Amino acid sequence: MLGIHTPSKSLEALVRTALFHGELAPGVAKQIEAYRVDSISKKEARLLEILDDVITDGLVKIIPATNQPTIQTTVAAAESSTETASTHTEPTLIHHTS
16 A cells, blocks of 8 residues: 555654644645545544644644745845855945034
């Protein structure tokens, strides 16, 4: 039975992943939400309760899908900061006398 998972074992793996990393990635959150709308076993309901508790306690942080940078934006930001660093001049302090 290699590679075959029961639904509760799949949910358990998703919950363990969130607990291990201390965050709930958008893809994992979407898979977990599918369990919330289906008819689930008592074990699956308990796993969801545990996940909800650790999220409430701040032990697992939910990562919003909109904040996921793409490789292109990360590279562009790195290039931009490199250009800024190479053209950066030290600020001059101006003292005003009254």
